[in-house]
Amino acid sequence: MSPRASFTDHNRVLIIEDVRIEDGGTYICHASRYTTARTQKNVTLFIETKPYFSYPLKSQHVDIGSKLTWRCEATAMPEPVYEWYKDGVRLVIIPGKISIVRNVLTIQNLDISDNGMYQCSAENIYGKSFTEGQLRVLAFPPSFVKEPLIDVMFGVVGGNITYPCNPEAAPTPTYTWLKNNMELNLNPGDTTSRIRMLQNGNLLILNINPGDVAYYTCRAENQFGRSTSTGQLQIADKVVIGLPPVNVQVKVNQTAFLRCQASYNSLQDVIYTWLFNDEIIDINKNVYYKQGVSQTLTGLFVTGAQFKHSGKYTCRAQTTKEHTEAWAFLTVLGNEPAGVYAIQSSIGTSSLRLSWTVGASNGESILFHTVEALPVMLNEWYTAVDHVSDVSSIVPGLDNKKRVVEVRGLNPGCGYRFRVYSTNSFGVGPRSRQSDAYTTRYGPPTHPPTHVGGGYGSVGDLTITWMPLEDYQLGGPGIGYHVYYRRNLTDTWTNKVQLTGNVGKYVTQVGAYNYYLLYDVMIQPYNDLGQGPNSSVSTIYSAEEIPSISITNVQAYPYNATALMVTWDPVPDTREVMKGKLLGYQVNYWERFTDDPIMNSISWRGQMSSGLVIGLLPDMWYTVNLQALNMAGMSQISETDFQLTLKMAPRMYPTEIHVGSHGSQSVYVTWRGVTTGIEEEPIQGYILRYWFDGDDIRTASDVRVGKQDQAVIYGIQKNYLYCLRVLGFSTGGDGTMSELVYFTLGGRIAAVDQSLTEVKATASHLTKKYGSKNSSYKFWSSYVISWDIIGAFL
DSSP, X not given: OOTTEEEXXXXXXXXXXXXXXXGOEEEEEEEEOSSSOEEEEEEEEOOOEEEEEEEOOOOEEEETTOOEEEEOEEEEESOXXXXXXXTTEEOOOBTTTEEEETTEEEEOSOOGGGOEEEEEEEEETTEEEEEEEEEEEEOEEEEOSSSOOOSEEEEETTOOEEEOOOOEEESOOEEEEEETTEEOOXXXXXXXXXXXXXXXXXXXXXXXXXXXXXXXEEEEEETTEEEEEEEEEEEESSOEEEEXXXXXXXXXXXXXXXXXXXXXXXXXXXXXXXXXXXXXXXXXXXXXXXXXXXXTEEEEEETTOOGGGOEEEEEEEEOSSOEEEEEEEEEEESOOEEEEEEOGGGOOSSOEEEEEEEOOOTTSOEEEEEEEEEETTTOOOEEEEEEEETTTTOOTXXXXXXXXXXXXXXOTTOEEEEEEEEEETTXXXXXXXXXXXXXXXXXXXXXXXXXXXXXOSSTTEEEEEEEOOOGGGSOSSSXXXXXXXXXXXXXSOOEEEEEEXXXXXXXXXXXXXXXXXXXXXXXXEEETTEEOOOOOOEEEEOOOOOOOOOOOOOEEEEEETTEEEEEOOOOOOSHHHHSSOOOEEEEEEEETTSSSOOOEEEEEESSOSEEEEOSOOTTOEEEEEEEEEETTEEOOOOOOEEEEOOOBOOOSOOEEEEEEEEETTEEEEEEEOOXXXXXXXXXXXXXXXXXXXXXXGGGOEEEEEOSOSEEEEEOOOTTBOEEEXXXXXXXXXXXXXXXOEEEETTEEOSEEETTTTEEEOSSSSOEEEOSSTTOEEESSOBOOOOOOOOSOOO
């Protein structure tokens, strides 16, 4: 359940504050008594929203001639419709070149003309959203300027070594390796030779011997040109790190890889250990670090890199006899704010000037800053100033590392802490340390009271209520309220009362003759520093008077053995008659000829002229009267009526129930009828109650017939299993139902094995239905027994 969910009215009402799309789904309400009686209801909640992109498009750099598949994904309800644009122009499908399938754009055989700014839009009935990214098609010859071959690599006799070849090129080049200027004629992906070229172009030499000492050249070539780079392999007499780590830069929250590959005699084992700033890294306990392989190279992964991970990383390769080390530096790119403080001389009643020192921008200039504030009394951060551009926060003449911004909208006399975070093209940096607490100067309240209302109480009262100000809204000492009230539709505030203290209620006398009249009310806070803003004007009623009317024409009629229908002339819902607002009616009833009877009552809300009184005894005389209700109380008791409930409904149930085939959509049912005794009303007919097996009996359909022992049920569907019960009825109500019978269109089921709770059918094809006609399981089915509970769960 969402942490924003709460319950009211004895858990019968579920409230979800600040509803979000993830709150959608199926909710199940369970209701139960302290006994085994229980039920549940499923409610499906659909949250609808304008599309928004959780993951915006990222700019793409793709080789010429290659294929690009670009996907955008928006969250929305109802489902959005997607469109793609290039440089503001809507894209259309071009067979063999551009394919668009909903939110997926595919471009074949990329060339320079495909460069541009691409947008994906998602639209539904609530609006349209965009995300964009730039496509740059790369086309240039190979170059080893950034990463030439290592000048000298050392290998150990009997060991292995990988010589990386990583030129920049677009498209991907083909690779050729030469040894002392003679081609080695290697095939990419070879897995059997001692000297082999990997799929990524790297050279792998296994079981190094002295004859491998040479100059090795990697030649890379594509349609735009050719480039070479040469390095030397030498033999070392001890374990060496042939591929040492190199300096790496990574964006904050992304993953970095530091390579480290040693050459050692295959008869020895080597263990890699990593150190950060000369301290050993415990790989098993630090979730940010993991040793692994990337493109056939062993090394260290730094996952979700943070600024604290910037520093020196040392790779140590150790055998049982010796060890060697190599190191490099990892730089985490992003932005890093510094400390925050308020300029004391600038602190006012609702604003102050905040200053901080910017730290290292870590690779890119800072674009803007965001200031967050924490009211000490609330302990909840909120955004106080958003998108403060770095340029606008520079103060001429001060240290160029200093930034200053004015924070407005603060509450007087309230303590605040502040923090700042910065954003550059790499993303959002971490938040600074929070500042010390600063208290604004005292001042008049800046917030009006809310939830102004009222309207109840004793006769002659005018009750006015409001939500008192929170502690952080008081502004200073001496809080109080001015209460204004007047008769509705008058122009002048003729009444004003001054209250002291942070209260939320005021009651005044307006006279008993002014019952249930409209009044305008308004509340204004104040303190020792001055007056605050007025609340909005609310209209309320003065207290109601007890109704003096007596309800007439009260009559009771027998409904069945346990209920009476009571009727009356409804009273006019006017101020003059009801002395207020009619809430409803209450029927009082008790057994007429019982000594010291218990008086019961039942009430209904709203205007009506009849009501059903249930839960009575059969064949019993009852006395009934009626009262009208408003907020002040109940009216005078009405005239009295007497009525006898009917005798009981049939207590016996029909037996010997047979079901046979009748037509293409009907069955023929026969049964042995019932007789009634002197305590029961004469039988009037029979009810055939049938429903799909697996459904609740409350979904059943009824066929009512007269005093007969056979009937036809129409509308029966082929290949479905049904349940049937037969019962008699009379003016006393529905009688006892017969035993449960199963049938299909072909007739009654031959047998029911209750111990296995499986229905055995003589039909060759049988369907058990759940919920809807189309959702069904065929052939054998489990039969689940459920109990119907008569009455309401309170």
